[in-house]
Amino acid sequence: MIDEESRTTVLRRAATYQPPRSWRTWLLGRPLPTADAPHQTIGKKVGLAVFASDALSSTAYATQEMLVVLAGAGAAAFVFSFPISIAIVILLAIVTISYEQTIHAYPNGGGSYIVSYDNLGRTPAMVAGAALLTDYILTVAVSISSGVAQITSAFPDLFPWRVVIAVGLVLFVMVVNLRGVKESGSLFAIPTYFFVVMMFITVGVGLARYLAGTLGVVTDPPEIEMIHEAQAVTFFLLLKAFSSGTSALTGVEAISNGIPAFKEPKSHNAGITLIWMSSILGVLLLTITFLSQQIGAVPSVMETVFSQLARTVYNGTGIMYLLMIAATTVILIMATNTSFADFPRLSALLAGDGFLPRYLAFRGSRLVFSRGIIFLALVAIVLIILFRASVTALIPLYAIGVFLSFTLSQAGMALRWWKTGKVMRGEQVDELHAHATPLHADERWRLKMIVNAVGAFLTSIVALVFAVTKFRDGAWIVLILIPAIVFTFNTIHRHYQGLAKSLSLDSYAAPPGIMRKRVVVPVSGVHQGTLHALRFARSLSNDITAVHVSVDPEQTERVRQKWELWGEGVRLVILDSPFRLLHEPLMDYIASVAEHRQPNEVITVVVPEFVPEHWWQNLLHTQAALTLRFAFRSMPDVVIMDVPYQVSHNNHPQKVST
């Protein structure tokens, strides 16, 4: 029963609407009410499992990508891989300390976008946002491609199907995320710790056998792929290998986004988890690189370096080898989950700030940002298809964005400490924007400022080295893409600002009421549908004009005769159309009527519209109402009234069901 017939101003109704069950329910689960949003928090051990998969999984490809570059100077150059990985681990340590400080300053989550917006302003924030979005997409493409490379290393017969498998895996992760992943520990803890344990066993056994002198070299190594003649080992080549190796650092920032998920004291727990994670990452990177070099592993598209290492350590492709490869594959697929959680969350944040379409800020039926998840999956699939699921081909696009966002985040933090110092000295500082996290006094602001500044400086150098050494291999794409995304953010932002201004009621004076209403009814033939529309037109105004566009003289004559009989005296205008166009003369006529109208006169175009019983029958009719609707959108005070006319062969259509 409807009970708001009384003239109260505001009525609130509990929605009785229940979404119907459909194929979506089956695939994605039943819709969740807003009240069901999860509030549980996690400890350090589970936190490591949830947030570390992205960072740790990169050990599966970082060493190989260094070797791919060094192979340009022949296999002898592989000796440089260990010193380079030491440099990478030093960089990792600095980035970790730097992020540790961010975590304590931003207990509610301090992603690069938020820190940049708070401390550096809108443009750096847009750059950070663009860099992060790019990198989330690349994380999905690279991790899945690397996961598939592990599978095809163990089962070479699957190699021709690698693109199909990769696309299938992306779709699988997409569906899982559309259902909504409860970051609830066990789901993540088991595979992550399984991977970490397997990794330590593998490198442990490997080191033990190395010290005992029984490790040997890889048997049947794949053929080394030399594209060019072996070149000399140049400084440029070493920098390029270093750049490829820095892909190991991707994912380190994940914890700083996820602080609110931790148990109290949040920042403390998150910080310790970060240090655990970086330590494991550093140890694994060093040992894997060292062992890979000792066994003479060779980078190849057919078998990953990591597979060669595991095969050599375990003397063949036995059960331990398969367990190690399985653990690696699973963690690589799980690594994409971080992107699937953060990409839509960042998109929603950007949408809320007016840099992306606002509807991206709405949660879908399962409380996740469905549109962002689907968009991420589709773009990653396109990348995987374009780059044939090759990690080596994707790597040059990767990591620039990561290091750009590292740089902005840490530069923002350095500036923040400097402002903290000013505030503590009682000096005036520029106000932060409305939603910014407030500054807190900190005695050690000078030291912290130096740490973040050094971090910002080093990561900016890495970003620059990466851009220069990888420019021709694909980094140029990212260097065009990020400014293009920033430009898009800016354009959207200006649109929303202009819109808000022009919709604002601040200086709004209500216009006078509508004085005259003129109604135009297009008539192609005289039948029940036309008379149905005419009935509506008559309820609107007495000033009605029926308009018929004449293409066929016989048809026009029929319309004219029938109108005399059925037209209820409403005037009929016949427009000759020598070029057999139907809509254009009508629109031209209405435009000329609109041009000569009086102030506060409104033109209503009443369009009869067939609604057939079955959807396919729409194909048998031109959608005149839709065409007219779009044609008149830009004319002020011309409104379109769709009068649907349900054609049914059983019921008499003009009856109202009561």
Next chain:
Amino acid sequence: MIDEESRTTVLRRAATYQPPRSWRTWLLGRPLPTADAPHQTIGKKVGLAVFASDALSSTAYATQEMLVVLAGAGAAAFVFSFPISIAIVILLAIVTISYEQTIHAYPNGGGSYIVSYDNLGRTPAMVAGAALLTDYILTVAVSISSGVAQITSAFPDLFPWRVVIAVGLVLFVMVVNLRGVKESGSLFAIPTYFFVVMMFITVGVGLARYLAGTLGVVTDPPEIEMIHEAQAVTFFLLLKAFSSGTSALTGVEAISNGIPAFKEPKSHNAGITLIWMSSILGVLLLTITFLSQQIGAVPSVMETVFSQLARTVYNGTGIMYLLMIAATTVILIMATNTSFADFPRLSALLAGDGFLPRYLAFRGSRLVFSRGIIFLALVAIVLIILFRASVTALIPLYAIGVFLSFTLSQAGMALRWWKTGKVMRGEQVDELHAHATPLHADERWRLKMIVNAVGAFLTSIVALVFAVTKFRDGAWIVLILIPAIVFTFNTIHRHYQGLAKSLSLDSYAAPPGIMRKRVVVPVSGVHQGTLHALRFARSLSNDITAVHVSVDPEQTERVRQKWELWGEGVRLVILDSPFRLLHEPLMDYIASVAEHRQPNEVITVVVPEFVPEHWWQNLLHTQAALTLRFAFRSMPDVVIMDVPYQVSHNNHPQKVST
């Protein structure tokens, strides 16, 4: 100036509307007024040029397709090609005499569809229509593919590009036909007569050299393609070769469609032209097959049999060879023109009779049936891509339709003569349908009936032989497709009949006027656009309900507060939406309001709709108006009023430009 303000009933306005120039004008030429439709007629010589290209061009592939089948029993079986072509020429003679009679009985054009509809009824007419549409498409695919095969025979380097070239040629012919081809003689006469003259020179020189004993055999023949082990020469194989050869008869019916284009006496001139055409076709088929066998030509995908023949006759690939190949290529491309003229014409005929969407009966800006032309081109392109532009792969789909339509046409004629006889004896016959061509007395009706009956019998046998022998090679596709098309025709026809019945004013009693109008205004936020819509709503009724779907409590509270201030006392209903759905609760609400309304009460949903300045800005807004519009289409007496609100950053939007 608008001058129909006075209350006269009917006003006729000369359309001032001139279509604007655009890229379409450049590509297709300026629009033509209806009055420009051509009325010129053509004589026998030009008529031959216009209508013969389809039939004559099939000599370029008919012999080859016979040899392809015979190759199944080894090269020795090629001796059967000449006897088979004699059988085909006999069939050609019978079909020609049979059509000669049709031409005299149907001076206004007697295509298979018209003759079937007139004499056999609706279902046979639908079958004939389906068969003809299928064959027009295949004619385009086969002729273009064969034309490209001639080109790649002369220039083997182009072979890998054959699909691209074929698609390009179809698009070229499509654009030419969209511009509108004036079947004006010289354009057609030059290449057709050039082809005929070149053909007679080639077979003439070939026969002379054969008689002089200097013809020799083809040098460097392409390798013979044997898919299976050579099998024995069976009767089935000979029938199959015969079926392939009957593709030479495609296009013979073209003149019977085009009789109105001839000079008076139309039927007489058209009939003589038909006999000329068939004679040339028969002579060429026999001589080409004979000579191909003598020189030991071999069917191959790399070089056409016809190219091998021309190369042998002219002792190499000199100027005469190139001229012959060029003439053949050009006539094969021109052959598709018959399809491009007849397919849209038949579609329009079928649309006029209610078997296809009615809008197919409208002529486009250049007076041609543009939609039919584009559809034909697209389907032919799909076929060419699917079958890799291979004539041999397409042939099994071809010719069934042709012979099916031959059979129906001649069976219809036979029945017609029988009725003529009855009428002449003064007996009663079933009335023909409304538009049918009237019967004329003819003393020789018995003889003519026998001729048509024999023709119908023989062509039905050929259609059957074709279906059986080619079934597995692809004929099954057509045997599924034609019934499917007939089913579609029938479904569409029933829809239009039902529609006409339910729209009919014959037993129409005007319903009472609209008594109550209830207005619903969806409100997502309170701003100028909302108030603009409210202003329209107020002009419609006093019974207005604003409805807000609550997803975010803060936003809802803002809406509530602003509505108190700006809502002009209109009641506001707030719908809680725990599943964060926007449209569904609103639609559910309106449906429940509609359910409880009184008779003759109409619900108008006034939907404010943003119209941004630039089209791309639409991507930033959900198209709520469009979604609601489709959702309410099926509800009786619920109308949707789109109130476009033009957002402009410069002009104040609610002002009416006067």
